[in-house]
Amino acid sequence: MAEVPAADLKTVLLNDRHVALGGRMVPFSGYSLPVQYPTGIIAEHKWCREQAGLFDVSHMGPSFLVLDQKSGDGEADHAAIAALVEPLICGDIRGLKPGQVRYTLLLNETGGALDDLMIARPAAEGWGGALYIVVNAGTKDADFQRIAAAAAGKATLNRSDHCALLALQGPEAVAVMRGVIPGAAELTFMHYGSFDFEGSKLVISRSGYTGEDGFEILVDPSHAALLFDRLLGDARVKPIGLGARDSLRLEAGLPLYGHDLDETTSPVEAGLNFAVARRRRDAADFPGATRILSELGGVLDRVRVGLFVEGAPAREGAEILDLQGAVIGRVTSGGFSPSLNRAIALGFVPPDKAAPGTPLQVLVRGKPQAAEVTATPFVPHRYVRKPA
């Protein structure tokens, strides 16, 4: 494992908190971040599935894109800012309702994924003509440059990655949130808003990367430690490191950029057809539309699948074989599922081998092991789409 020298690593605002909590700090996307706390990945994983976990994801890239000159007509201003970002992505941003968050993909000209990201429309009337955009840590500099260039002269991208971004995830997250920011508990899945906290404003979305109900919270540097301590002060909340974040998202069947998605992978290959908006398909006006529309029509070489793996975990890079032993694909994320107590993986195979139940093999340390294609998520999502 190549480790970046500590001197080159950035620290997050709450670094001292993680160290004090016994976090084992490791290099990740140029930042020093806790991979686990003393209880370990499996205990943290299970706690998040049963109670509530608090994740520091401040390495990611939150930002706001704001029109330089607003007309004052909220709908017109939204349409104007949507028109600036839509040429870069395959999602319908113009169609977002106030307060709505959308998962989408930044694409290159051949329809490959440059990143997967969240784009949201502010709920407040006065905020027409702005978008809240959150991108991945490893790609954020390039993404921000790309977005800023596309909007140059018409809108300005303001980075917020000097703030803290926290994720509160798990079945108890909403009850915890009700005790800290009551208004935020009323958000439904994939909606966001701005909320008062001790004289500061928090940007809170009902979203996450675990498959559980939960929230992602952007907080100013001045209030980050206060909020972190307040949330951890609830006995239902424990801090969760990057290790369990990865095993949770893998069980949830959620792709990780740089592993399950890269510049060669199209949304259709990655099983993210839902992210290619109907309106954009009809207009064929997104990067790589020719390829992606043809793939949607059935011309497809490979597709992302879930695999149950017998025996040892098949890690990223492991070859996927058919029953005759021919290499048909590769594992892109693989590991151990603490919830299912077995090895699971995501990988790419030809479409005729992608039906759930298809028996395959994976090569682990030179030895073939049985595997079976399975539907994802491996563990059902528990998002709260409507108010309880």
Add this chain to the structure above:
Amino acid sequence: MTKFTKDHEYITADGTVGITPYAQEQLGDIVFVELPKVGQKLKAGDEAAVVESVKAASEIYAPASGTVLAVNTALTGEPGLINSAPETEGWIFKLALDDAAELDGLMDEAAYADLTK
């Protein structure tokens, strides 16, 4: 007397091999163990077993040359024994040593403690 390798395996005087408490702490939760075969002949430094944590796979090397006398099959059902009791119930395999003098080249407890300070 128990001896130690720079790769954090231990081997007892009777040839029992496992990983040290320090190593299990570094690896974190062990979720899978691949054991050698009984009767398998190993040279010092050969890959003998694999322990997998949630995050990664780590090879376990033979601390000395010998023949595998026994393997800890309890680890198949309960790999976490390596975390909870690395030096007792969490042993991995047992070697019949070709040459007990080979152990003299390994670290004693004090030298190993220095390594992991």
